[in-house]
Amino acid sequence: MDFTFSEDQLLFQESVRDFLLNEVTPERIRASWETGSGRDPALWSQLAGLGLTGITVPEEYGGLGMTAVDFVLLAQECGYVALPEPLVHTALVAVPMLRDIGGDLAARWLPKIVAGEAIVAVGLAQNRLVEDAHVADLLLLQQGDSLLAATPDQVVLKYNQSIDPSRKLFTAKAASGLASVADGAHAATLVSSALNRGALGCAAQALGLAQRMIDLSVQYTSERRQFGKPIGSFQAVKHHMANVAVRLEYARAPTHRAAYAIANGQDIAAHAVSHAKLVACEAASLAAKNSHQVHGAMGYTWEVDLHIFMKKAWALANTWGDAGFHKSRVAARIFAQGAALGAGATFA
Amino acid sequence: MDLHFTESQIAFREEVRGWLAANVPAEPLQTFDTAEGFQQHREWEATLNKGRWGMVTWPEALGGRGSDLIEWLIFEEEYYKARAPLRVNQNGIFLLGPTLMEYGTDEQKARILPKMANGEEVWAQGWSEPNAGSDMAAIRSTARLEGDRYIINGQKTWSTRAVWADWCFGMFRTDPDSERHRGLTFILVPLNSPGVTVRPIPQLDGLPGFAEIFFDNVEVAVENRLGDEGAGWSVAMATAGFERGLMLRSPARFQETARRLVELYTENRESADEDPAVKDAVLRAYLDAESYCLTTYQTACRLNKGGKIGAESSTNKIFWSELDQAMHATAMSILGARAELLPHAPAAQGVGNWLDGWLFSQSGPIYAGTNEVQRNIIAERMLGMPR
Numbered sequence: 001m002d003f004t005f006s007e008d009q010l011l012f013q014e015s016v017r018d019f020l021l022n023e024v025t026p027e028r029i030r031a032s033w034e035t036g037s038g039r040d041p042a043l044w045s046q047l048a049g050l051g052l053t054g055i056t057v058p059e060e061y062g063g064l065g066m067t068a069v070d071f072v073l074l075a076q077e078c079g080y081v082a083l084p085e086p087l088v089h090t091a092l093v094a095v096p097m098l099r100d101i102g103g104d105l106a107a108r109w110l111p112k113i114v115a116g117e118a119i120v121a122v123g124l125a126q127n128r129l130v131e132d133a134h135v136a137d138l139l140l141l142q143q144g145d146s147l148l149a150a151t152p153d154q155v156v157l158k159y160n161q162s163i164d165p166s167r168k169l170f171t172a173k174a175a176s177g178l179a180s181v182a183d184g185a186h187a188a189t190l191v192s193s194a195l196n197r198g199a200l201g202c203a204a205q206a207l208g209l210a211q212r213m214i215d216l217s218v219q220y221t222s223e224r225r226q227f228g229k230p231i232g233s234f235q236a237v238k239h240h241m242a243n244v245a246v247r248l249e250y251a252r253a254p255t256h257r258a259a260y261a262i263a264n265g266q267d268i269a270a271h272a273v274s275h276a277k278l279v280a281c282e283a284a285s286l287a288a289k290n291s292h293q294v295h296g297a298m299g300y301t302w303e304v305d306l307h308i309f310m311k312k313a314w315a316l317a318n319t320w321g322d323a324g325f326h327k328s329r330v331a332a333r334i335f336a337q338g339a340a341l342g343a344g345a346t347f348a
Numbered sequence: 349m350d351l352h353f354t355e356s357q358i359a360f361r362e363e364v365r366g367w368l369a370a371n372v373p374a375e376p377l378q379t380f381d382t383a384e385g386f387q388q389h390r391e392w393e394a395t396l397n398k399g400r401w402g403m404v405t406w407p408e409a410l411g412g413r414g415s416d417l418i419e420w421l422i423f424e425e426e427y428y429k430a431r432a433p434l435r436v437n438q439n440g441i442f443l444l445g446p447t448l449m450e451y452g453t454d455e456q457k458a459r460i461l462p463k464m465a466n467g468e469e470v471w472a473q474g475w476s477e478p479n480a481g482s483d484m485a486a487i488r489s490t491a492r493l494e495g496d497r498y499i500i501n502g503q504k505t506w507s508t509r510a511v512w513a514d515w516c517f518g519m520f521r522t523d524p525d526s527e528r529h530r531g532l533t534f535i536l537v538p539l540n541s542p543g544v545t546v547r548p549i550p551q552l553d554g555l556p557g558f559a560e561i562f563f564d565n566v567e568v569a570v571e572n573r574l575g576d577e578g579a580g581w582s583v584a585m586a587t588a589g590f591e592r593g594l595m596l597r598s599p600a601r602f603q604e605t606a607r608r609l610v611e612l613y614t615e616n617r618e619s620a621d622e623d624p625a626v627k628d629a630v631l632r633a634y635l636d637a638e639s640y641c642l643t644t645y646q647t648a649c650r651l652n653k654g655g656k657i658g659a660e661s662s663t664n665k666i667f668w669s670e671l672d673q674a675m676h677a678t679a680m681s682i683l684g685a686r687a688e689l690l691p692h693a694p695a696a697q698g699v700g701n702w703l704d705g706w707l708f709s710q711s712g713p714i715y716a717g718t719n720e721v722q723r724n725i726i727a728e729r730m731l732g733m734p735r
Contacts, residue, residue, distance in 0.1 A: 001357060001418050002350045003642075003649040069349050218731050233734040235720070238727030242666075245726050249663040253642035254635075260351055275635050327631055334610055334634050341634070342607030343425040343600035344361075346641045347351050 013073040048116025061110035067263035079208025084166040088201040094120040133170035146180035164311035198320040203280035210287035240290040247283040274326035284313035368430040381555035389436035393467025417648035428600040440471035472510035474518025491520035510559035532580035599641035606637035659729035669712030676706040
């Protein structure tokens with residue numbers, strides 16, 4: 001039993017955190033909102049240069065061959081800076097799906113992903129909208145019991161504007177007559193695996209977002225003065241933030257366990273992911289609510305950076321399976337007859 | 349990261365399970381808040397100690413097994429699954445014991461720990477006073493050094509297990525000119541000393557689970573001082589840290605409550621589902637108990653590798669106490685009109701011991717430092733908010 005990350009994993013997290021904090025500033029995110037695509041090709045090249053776009057690509061395709069356990073800490077850091085680029089989607093959803101499809105498709109696209117020369121978007125029935133479809137060079141789309149691979153000229157995209165200016169969402173309609181890349185049970189496995197990985201990505205980013213909102217709020221309430229002292233010295237304000245810290249503290253380990261379960265193909269993976277997504281998104285939603293409250297009217301403005309993180313937290317809570325979806329999966333497990341529950345059952 | 353138990357951890361679990369199956373009394377003991385129940389629990393501690401299961405984390409020389417935190421968690425899982433008796437000497441074995449190992453002299457360890465381990469000496473706490481509750485540094489009870497004895501005067505309160513306990517440990521003001529947390533000393537007091545009066549205080553269930561202790565010129569030998577004179581605050585903080593931390597509230601207890609809550613819900617599903625909030629509350633309770641377990645294992649593994657635990661341990665106290673309250677509140681809702689009935693009432697079929705747990709859960713957010721105090725600690729020391 002060793003529920004810790006290795007020195008290498010922690011060092012990698014640290015170096016990626018330093019990079020992201022330097023490069024993905026609120027100013028740069030705001031600048032990206034003013035561009036046509038909302039995406040920053042220079043930043044994507046930088047991420048590829050660090051090996052991050054190919055982090056989960058198997059070594060035979062030129063990637064780093066790392067797992068969800070290696071990546072989960074990095075996904076937290078992506079959340080901490082509210083990275084608009086689709087790195088979490090690439091590493092956790094698109095790459096594993098291509099790898100599992102294998103064959104020519106994997107051989108053709110995975111090296112390009114490693115090089116930062118291609119972005120692949122995955123659209124599942126569970127998510128009505130496809131993230132970042134407009135910058136995708138390949139779209140893997142669930143259609144009924146099949147999975148299609150479409151190039152941009154083979155789909156009709158319609159932009160759906162989100163309240164979070166960093167999120168770019170599209171309906172994607174594939175041209176008729178496209179050959180499927182997977183069908184039936186094979187497609188279903190690919191889809192459920194992608195959904196679990198996408199939900200894990202949401203959970204990990206939610207942890208980072210919650211931490212960022214705590215940090216912004218601590219800073220703001222330490223500077224803002226009323227009644228002759230910093231408002232952060234009032235217990236009513238302190239307790240708002242302490243409540244967030246408690247929920248966040250107990251959402252990390254479930255998220256790390258979910259990453260482990262996925263990386264090791266454990267039967268419990270779907271349940272572990274639902275658990276993680278529920279508690280991590282709950283922590284981030286509470287962080288958004290309480291951070292907004294302690295920011296007062298400033299938190300209701302466009303100018304203050306809080307909304308960059310708050311809006312992303314709101315969105316993640318309801319995509320890649322909303323709370324109802326994930327609670328149903330948990331309920332199916334714990335209310336089943338003969339379910340192994342209670343003390344000693346967690347790691348069994 | 350490797351979330352599998354090692355072969356030796358699996359073997360340890362098997363050994364614990366086997367011993368408990370052979371030794372846990374078939375009939376539940378009476379509550380230790382009665383004289384007879386107290387004696388039964390004292391004997392159970394002796395039985396545990398004889399099997400070297402009293403405190404597995406203690407060194408072998410003291411009757412333990414030198415277990416690390418993971419084995420401790422495994423032991424607790426099996427202990428709660430086996431529905432073994434509550435630990436009457438938890439103030440001693442979980443709180444004072446570890447503090448003694450850190451601050452005690454060899455003479456004190458040899459004199460006190462073995463009798464603590466076999467239940468021969470049961471310990472009560474002496475922290476709170478009528479005017480020193482959350483504000484513990486307001487302690488006014490005094491200890492005056494005269495030759496080789498301290499003369500103790502004053503009053504302690506909310507002293508759990510004090511009614512039938514043999515000793516109490518607590519903090520007393522040794523420097524009359526001192527203020528706040530300076531000038532306090534940690535002293536161990538035999539409760540059969542002349543001048544000690546213990547007045548039982550009935551709790552919500554009517555039983556004397558705690559007591560007031562009055563000290564009237566009580567003489568205590570100086571070798572019962574733990575740590576240096578005037579250093580009581582830092583010794584006490586170590587004890588409070590243990591109390592909030594891993595030892596006292598390991599996850600197994602809450603996971604078993606969550607499991608029983610799931611059972612209660614499924615057994616009463618037809619009526620329980622009439623309130624749609626109940627199913628959600630059961631589900632959240634189950635997940636929170638799991639989160640508590642996973643987080644505890646992660647912390648334990650980090651500590652095993654030499655990591656330290658800091659102000660984030662204050663989140664622990666809030667998390668488990670509010671979870672415990674929420675689980676029991678949900679059970680009360682499921683039981684409906686039966687919830688208020690004592691187990692022996694004729695119409696009380698299937699109520700189990702939920703009412704008892706519900707009462708006890710009300711104390712969680714208060715004892716060991718109120719949750720409001722914990723929230724201040726989190727905000728100031730963990731998050732760095734201004735004082």
